[in-house]
Amino acid sequence: MTNLKEKFISDFIVDERWRYVTGGLKVTLLVTLLALILGCLIGMIIAIVRCAHDQRGEIEKKTFGNALLDFFNAICKLYVTIIRGTPVLVQLLIMYFIILVSFKSKVTVAVLTFSINSGAYVSEIFRGGIMAVDKGQMEAGRSLGLSYIQTMIEIIIPQALKSALPSLVNELIALLKETSICGYIGLNELTRGGDIIRGTTFDALLPLFLVAIIYLLMVLGITAIFGRVERRLRQSDHR
Amino acid sequence: MITVNHLSKAFGDHLVLDDLSEHIEKGEKVVIIGPSGSGKSTFLRCMNLLEKPTAGQIIFDGQDITSKDADINKIRMQMGMVFQHFNLFPHLSITRNMTLAPVKLGVLSKDEAEEKAKKLLDRVGLLEKADSYPDQLSGGQKQRIAIVRSLMMNPKMMLFDEPTSALDPEMVGEVLEVMKELASDGMTMAVVTHEMGFAREVANRVLFVDGGKVLESGTPDQVFGNPQNERTKEFLSKVL
Ligand SMILES: Nc1ncnc2c1ncn2[C@@H]1O[C@H](COP(=O)(O)OP(=O)(O)OP(=O)(O)O)[C@@H](O)[C@H]1O
Ligand SMILES: [Mg+2]
Numbered sequence: 331m332t333n334l335k336e337k338f339i340s341d342f343i344v345d346e347r348w349r350y351v352t353g354g355l356k357v358t359l360l361v362t363l364l365a366l367i368l369g370c371l372i373g374m375i376i377a378i379v380r381c382a383h384d385q386r387g388e389i390e391k392k393t394f395g396n397a398l399l400d401f402f403n404a405i406c407k408l409y410v411t412i413i414r415g416t417p418v419l420v421q422l423l424i425m426y427f428i429i430l431v432s433f434k435s436k437v438t439v440a441v442l443t444f445s446i447n448s449g450a451y452v453s454e455i456f457r458g459g460i461m462a463v464d465k466g467q468m469e470a471g472r473s474l475g476l477s478y479i480q481t482m483i484e485i486i487i488p489q490a491l492k493s494a495l496p497s498l499v500n501e502l503i504a505l506l507k508e509t510s511i512c513g514y515i516g517l518n519e520l521t522r523g524g525d526i527i528r529g530t531t532f533d534a535l536l537p538l539f540l541v542a543i544i545y546l547l548m549v550l551g552i553t554a555i556f557g558r559v560e561r562r563l564r565q566s567d568h569r
Numbered sequence: 570m571i572t573v574n575h576l577s578k579a580f581g582d583h584l585v586l587d588d589l590s591e592h593i594e595k596g597e598k599v600v601i602i603g604p605s606g607s608g609k610s611t612f613l614r615c616m617n618l619l620e621k622p623t624a625g626q627i628i629f630d631g632q633d634i635t636s637k638d639a640d641i642n643k644i645r646m647q648m649g650m651v652f653q654h655f656n657l658f659p660h661l662s663i664t665r666n667m668t669l670a671p672v673k674l675g676v677l678s679k680d681e682a683e684e685k686a687k688k689l690l691d692r693v694g695l696l697e698k699a700d701s702y703p704d705q706l707s708g709g710q711k712q713r714i715a716i717v718r719s720l721m722m723n724p725k726m727m728l729f730d731e732p733t734s735a736l737d738p739e740m741v742g743e744v745l746e747v748m749k750e751l752a753s754d755g756m757t758m759a760v761v762t763h764e765m766g767f768a769r770e771v772a773n774r775v776l777f778v779d780g781g782k783v784l785e786s787g788t789p790d791q792v793f794g795n796p797q798n799e800r801t802k803e804f805l806s807k808v809l
Binding site for chain 1: 617619642643645646648649650652654656657658659660669670673674715718719722
């Protein structure tokens with residue numbers, strides 16, 4: 331017991347080592363939050379392009395607009411294929427050592443990598459949600475004179491979000507945990523914070539369990555919050 | 570009001586509308602009948618360009634709406650459409666269902682739109698449903714809401730695609746009642762329906778469509794009482 335107490339003191343109190351954990355937690359949250367927002371933005375744009383393409387029906391004419399849509403659709407498909415087909419760690423290393431090598435900020439590199447990565451997954455989630463909305467909804471919106479984009483924003487996407495919410499929450503949880511690989515580019519996020527303590531004090535047990543518990547609590551928190559949101563939404567179903 | 574010239578529509582190599590020409594006068598009520606798969610819905614949906622015609626021309630209110638530079642959204646604002654499955658927006662209250670388009674499109678202010686929605690709801694006896702959601706309504710109520718939702722835009726013409734086909738029999742009457750009232754107010758209407766009683770009572774003209782062509786056109790008395798075309802006779806003998 332005294333052994334454990336001594337370890338605790340050397341792991342967290344001496345030299346204010348607890349700061350590795352709190353500082354790391356801040357970075358983890360920051361990267362996750364920014365990547366979530368940007369990823370959703372990217373995912374939404376890709377989903378709309380791909381749905382606009384797929385729902386266009388038969389190709390009527392070789393207009394410029396149609397060609398442009400074909401082009402963007404092809405780009406989006408390629409993007410999703412590449413991102414989903416390669417490990418996120420490899421993407422992070424490529425971004426850090428090749429593409430964004432001139433960037434000084436590791437946080438920026440991490441945020442961009444994870445935004446681009448989760449954008450690909452989120453786009454598929456949104457796309458599924460949009461496709462699941464009854465096509466009569468688009469027709470009703472359009473027949474009232476609303477444009478495609480107006481109908482999307484006001485009518486289709488709110489309904490799509492509702493059905494996509496559980497999958498989006500899963501993606502958020504995956505994203506939060508995946509940011510733990512940022513140690514590979516030397517970013518001091520939560521996992522690396524714990525690992526630095528381990529390397530300094532040579533005690534693995536306490537710092538690594540603490541880190542694990544913090545992740546677990548965050549995931550439980552996210553699950554609880556969105557569980558409530560979902561229940562709210564279901565209540566407004568009025569069935 | 571609307572003139573259709575040599576309209577053709579193909580899905581792939583399946584020709585659904587075959588060189589169809591028709592004219593609907595202002596204030597006219599035209600009922601379209603015909604067997605399943607004959608192209609009635611496609612004809613209706615071509616009129617507001619929910620389906621893009623493969624060939625032909627549609628002139629609505631003096632404007633060629635099939636021409637390249639026609640503003641589809643502007644045109645649709647003047648042409649209401651009522652669907653078999655209502656297509657109310659389930660995430661919006663009844664009032665929001667009605668006010669969304671006119672407010673977003675800048676036709677009415679929010680206050681004006683809400684005022685107008687109230688009046689229309691009152692007219693169809695559903696004022697107390699203003700704050701309800703579509704899932705809380707019966708089929709007949711939903712369809713009446715769908716009709717007044719279209720009316721919010723002050724359309725010059727209304728298209729109905731089997732508005733009562735998805736309803737329980739006891740709810741058909743209340744929807745037809747609203748449509749009859751609309752007809753007597755002078756609305757130009759094109760109605761695809763199997764309600765022959767409604768056709769007899771309200772229609773100025775009945776079109777029998779089969780194989781993507783109008784095979785017979787005349788007053789309800791002519792078409793129902795004395796059909797000329799063999800296929801019309803055959804169809805009517807099944808449904809009457
Ligand atoms: N989007 C589409 N793609 C391919 N084929 C279609 C499409 N819409 C309709 N069709 C086909 O066109 C034909 C006519 O369809 P339409 O819906 O106009 O018939 P209808 O007269 O309204 O029939 P019903 O009484 O069953 O509603 C049918 O054979 C149908 O399968
Ligand atoms: Mg039909």
